[in-house]
Amino acid sequence: MLYFSRTKIITVIFFTSIFICLTLTNFIKIDDNLFKKKINLGLDLQGGSYLLLEIDNQPVITQKLQNKLTSLRKYFKENNITYKNLKIVATNLISFELKDDQAESFYSLLESKDNDNLINPYYQRFKSHEYDVNFSENIFNLKFSKYGLVELKKSSLNQALEIVRRRIDEVGTNEPNILRRGSDRILVELPGLDDPERIKSLLGKTANLTFRFVSQENESSFGSEKLFSVDDDEELIVSKRIILSGENLVDAQPRMDNQSNETVVSFTLDRVGAKRFGKATTSGIGKRLAIVLDGEIISAPVVRDAIVSGSGQISGDFTFQSATDLSLLLRSGALPAPMNIIEERTVGPGLGKDSINAGILALIIGFSLVIIFMFYKYRFFGLIANIALIINLFLLIGVLTLFEATLTLPGIAGIILTVGMAVDANVLIFERIKEETKIEKNNIIAFDSGYTRSRTAVIDANITTLISAVILFFLGSGPVKGFSVTLGVGIFTTMFSVYYIARLLTSFYVNKNKNKESLI
Amino acid sequence: MDDYKINLKNYNLEKKSKYNFNKYLKFFNLISIALVIISIILLFFKGLNFGVDFKGGTLIELRATDKQITISQLRQSFLNMNLGDVNIKEFGKNDDYLIKFEKKEDNNPNLINEIKKDLTKSVGEGFNFRRVENVGPKVSSELLKSGIIAIALSLTAMLIYIWIRFEWQFSIGAILALFHDVFLTLGIFSLFNLEINLSIVAAILTIVGYSMNDTVVIYDRVRENLRKFSDIKIFDLTNLSINETLSRTIITSVTTLLALVSIYIFGGEILRGFSLAMILGVIFGTYSSMYIANSVLIKLKVSQKTILKEEDKN
Numbered sequence: 106m107l108y109f110s111r112t113k114i115i116t117v118i119f120f121t122s123i124f125i126c127l128t129l130t131n132f133i134k135i136d137d138n139l140f141k142k143k144i145n146l147g148l149d150l151q152g153g154s155y156l157l158l159e160i161d162n163q164p165v166i167t168q169k170l171q172n173k174l175t176s177l178r179k180y181f182k183e184n185n186i187t188y189k190n191l192k193i194v195a196t197n198l199i200s201f202e203l204k205d206d207q208a209e210s211f212y213s214l215l216e217s218k219d220n221d222n223l224i225n226p227y228y229q230r231f232k233s234h235e236y237d238v239n240f241s242e243n244i245f246n247l248k249f250s251k252y253g254l255v256e257l258k259k260s261s262l263n264q265a266l267e268i269v270r271r272r273i274d275e276v277g278t279n280e281p282n283i284l285r286r287g288s289d290r291i292l293v294e295l296p297g298l299d300d301p302e303r304i305k306s307l308l309g310k311t312a313n314l315t316f317r318f319v320s321q322e323n324e325s326s327f328g329s330e331k332l333f334s335v336d337d338d339e340e341l342i343v344s345k346r347i348i349l350s351g352e353n354l355v356d357a358q359p360r361m362d363n364q365s366n367e368t369v370v371s372f373t374l375d376r377v378g379a380k381r382f383g384k385a386t387t388s389g390i391g392k393r394l395a396i397v398l399d400g401e402i403i404s405a406p407v408v409r410d411a412i413v414s415g416s417g418q419i420s421g422d423f424t425f426q427s428a429t430d431l432s433l434l435l436r437s438g439a440l441p442a443p444m445n446i447i448e449e450r451t452v453g454p455g456l457g458k459d460s461i462n463a464g465i466l467a468l469i470i471g472f473s474l475v476i477i478f479m480f481y482k483y484r485f486f487g488l489i490a491n492i493a494l495i496i497n498l499f500l501l502i503g504v505l506t507l508f509e510a511t512l513t514l515p516g517i518a519g520i521i522l523t524v525g526m527a528v529d530a531n532v533l534i535f536e537r538i539k540e541e542t543k544i545e546k547n548n549i550i551a552f553d554s555g556y557t558r559s560r561t562a563v564i565d566a567n568i569t570t571l572i573s574a575v576i577l578f579f580l581g582s583g584p585v586k587g588f589s590v591t592l593g594v595g596i597f598t599t600m601f602s603v604y605y606i607a608r609l610l611t612s613f614y615v616n617k618n619k620n621k622e623s624l625i
Numbered sequence: 626m627d628d629y630k631i632n633l634k635n636y637n638l639e640k641k642s643k644y645n646f647n648k649y650l651k652f653f654n655l656i657s658i659a660l661v662i663i664s665i666i667l668l669f670f671k672g673l674n675f676g677v678d679f680k681g682g683t684l685i686e687l688r689a690t691d692k693q694i695t696i697s698q699l700r701q702s703f704l705n706m707n708l709g710d711v712n713i714k715e716f717g718k719n720d721d722y723l724i725k726f727e728k729k730e731d732n733n734p735n736l737i738n739e740i741k742k743d744l745t746k747s748v749g750e751g752f753n754f755r756r757v758e759n760v761g762p763k764v765s766s767e768l769l770k771s772g773i774i775a776i777a778l779s780l781t782a783m784l785i786y787i788w789i790r791f792e793w794q795f796s797i798g799a800i801l802a803l804f805h806d807v808f809l810t811l812g813i814f815s816l817f818n819l820e821i822n823l824s825i826v827a828a829i830l831t832i833v834g835y836s837m838n839d840t841v842v843i844y845d846r847v848r849e850n851l852r853k854f855s856d857i858k859i860f861d862l863t864n865l866s867i868n869e870t871l872s873r874t875i876i877t878s879v880t881t882l883l884a885l886v887s888i889y890i891f892g893g894e895i896l897r898g899f900s901l902a903m904i905l906g907v908i909f910g911t912y913s914s915m916y917i918a919n920s921v922l923i924k925l926k927v928s929q930k931t932i933l934k935e936e937d938k939n
Contacts, residue, residue, distance in 0.1 A: 305735070451754075463891060464896075515824055518888050522831070525882070525884025526880075529838070529881075532876045533842065536873045540869065570831075573779050582771075585824060
C-alpha cells in the first residue's frame, strides 16, 4: 500500500493542482473557458425569491367541456340527430340522450380510433381516447379520460410557462430560472430580487381581457352577467358576447392622456381585432363598452365615435405603476388558467450577506480547531492529515466549481461537517498503524498492514454517509439539496485526499525513516 | 476503572482491555430503553413543534432598524391585522424578530405587501423584512411526507447495507442503535419545543449516516476479532473491540463536534437548530454504537460460527 509509481505521483499532483486552480478561480478572474467557472450562490446566500406556482386547471376543464358541448350541438344539428338533455353535470361530465336508432351508430363513432375522429380524438401513443364514454340505455356520459386530462394539463402548463416567462422577462430581472415541476406546477427562481411583490402580483393575475357592451336590461339574463365595476364602485349588467379579447392585442403601453391628464393604457389591435372593433363601435355609438379584466370591469366608457384606426386607450383609476403593469400583462398575454403561489421563500440581500459571513466564519473556526486538535494528537502525522484536509477542502470546492454547483447555507454547513468527518479516515488508519507497530517492528510492513487492515472500516463508514447524502439529494428540496451535494462530493474528495495525498506523504516519510523507532 | 484482562493463554499475545465498558451494559441498556420510551411518549402526547415547512403558514424575519420598535408594539400591530394566531419572538440579535402565523385565507398574492403597509402605519418605516417564507397547506403536507419517506428510506438502506456487509444479527443491532439515536434526538426536540423544519430532516439523515459510520467501525473490529479468537465470549469480545477502537471513536467524535459547535456558535441563527440536532445525534450515535449495537450482538449470542458459516458459503 505504500508504494507509488512515478506516473501515479505525477497524476496525483496534476489533478490536485487543477482543482486548486479551479477553487482559486472563484476569487480571481482568469479568461479561460475551464477556469471561468464559478460556484453559484443559492438564493439563501445571494438573496432572492423562490416561488412555486400551481395552475388551477378546473376553469380550463369547464371551458373545454363547454366548447365540446357547443360542438356536439352543432354536429347533431348538421347531421339531423335528435338529442335530449344535453348538459354538463357536476362540472366534469357531459350527458345527453339520443334516440334508439341513432344512439348505436353515434356510440361507435365516439369509440372510433380513426385519425378523423374529431369528436373524441384518439391518442395513438396512449392508446386512449380524449374522453371516456359511458353508454347505457341510450344515455351518453362523457368524461375526460386519464390521458385526456394529462394532455389538457400538459398544454395548459406549456402555455402558462410561456406566459410566465414573458411576464418575468418584461420586468427584466437578473437570470431568472423558470422550470416546470410535475404536471401542473411552475418553479420560478429570481436571484437578487429584493422585493418580489410586483412579480407576485403580476403572476397572480390571469389577465383575461375582454371588451363587452353594457346591457340595457336591469336584470341579468341568459346572455348577460352581473360584474363589479371598480371604476364606478357598483355592479353593472354586461353582455356575455365578447366583442374583442386580449388575444387581438398586438401592443399595449402606458401613456399620459394630454386632454384629461390621466394615465391611460393605449393599445394597438391586430387586423381582425381592428375590423371587429370598428364594426362594433360603429353600430354601438352611445352605448357603454365595458372593459373587463379577470371578471372585474376596469372602466365602461360611452362610445362616442366609431374607432376604425385599430388603436384605442383604456382609462381607469390608474397610477403610472398600475398602468405599466396592466400594459405589461396585456402585452405578454393571458394565462390559460388562474395560478396560485403555493410556496414562497424570499431572502433579502442583507440576510444573504450575513449568512455568507457567518458560514465562512464558522468554516474558518471549525477548520482551525480541527487542525489544531489533529496536530496536538498526532504531531507529524497530524501535519500530514492536515495537509490532506486542506487539499481536501480545495478539491471539494474545486469539484463544486467544475460542476458549477449551487452553494447554499446548509451546503456550507456540509463543507464544515466534511472537514470534521474527513479526518476520521486518517484517524482510523493512524490508529490501526499504531496497533500494528506494537506487534510488527518493521516500520514499512507495519504501516502497510495498517493501511490494508483499516480499509474495510474506512470504506464501510464512508458508504453509510454517502447513502444518507444520496437519499437527501433525491428527496430534499432547495437549500437542503445543496447540503447533500457538498456532503456527498465531500466523501469522494476525502477518499482521494486520504488514499492519495496523505498516503503519498506517509510513504515518503516512512521510506526515509524506516529504521527509526516509534514513528507514530 | 480497573484494568480488565481477558484470558488469552491460547494465544501468544497479551491483549488488554483497558476499560470494562460492558460492566455497565445492563444499566445503560435500561436507561436507553427508558429514554426511548419517554421520547416516544413525548412524541405521541406532546408532539413536535413543526415549522412552516411542515405545518404551512407564513414566516417573516423582521429587522427593526428603528430602535424604538418593541416586541409588544409588533405583537399589537399584528394582532390588529386579524391573521389568526400570531407568534412573535426575538431571533438572534436584539432587533431581529421572527413572526409566524398560519394563514387563514389562501391565495392572496398581496398578503405580504398588505402586512408591510399595515405595519408601516402602526410602527413607522424603521423595519425591513429579511426573510419571508410562505408555504401552502398542500406543499407542507408533501414536504412532511417526503421527509418521513427520506428518513424511513435511509434506515432501510442502512439495514440492507449492513446485512450485505455483515450478518443479519449485526444489521439488527445497527438499526436499533439508529432508532435509538433518531428517537432520542426527536424526543429532545419535542421536550424543549424546538422547531422541526427541512434542515432538521437533513440533520437526522446525517445523524443516521454518522451513527452508522461509528457502529460500522466497531462492528468491523468485532468481526475481525471473532475470526481471530474462537474462545472469547462475545461479551468480552465486544468489550475488547470497543477498547481497540476507542481512541478513534473519541478523536472522530471530537473533530466532528468541533466542526458542529463552530457552526452552532458562529454559523448564524438559521443553522442553529440544524447544528444542535447534529450535536445531539453525534453524542447519541457515539454512545449507541458502544452500548446498543453491541448488546444486540450479545443478546443474539453471536459467535465465531455466525461469521464462519457465512464465509463457508462464499
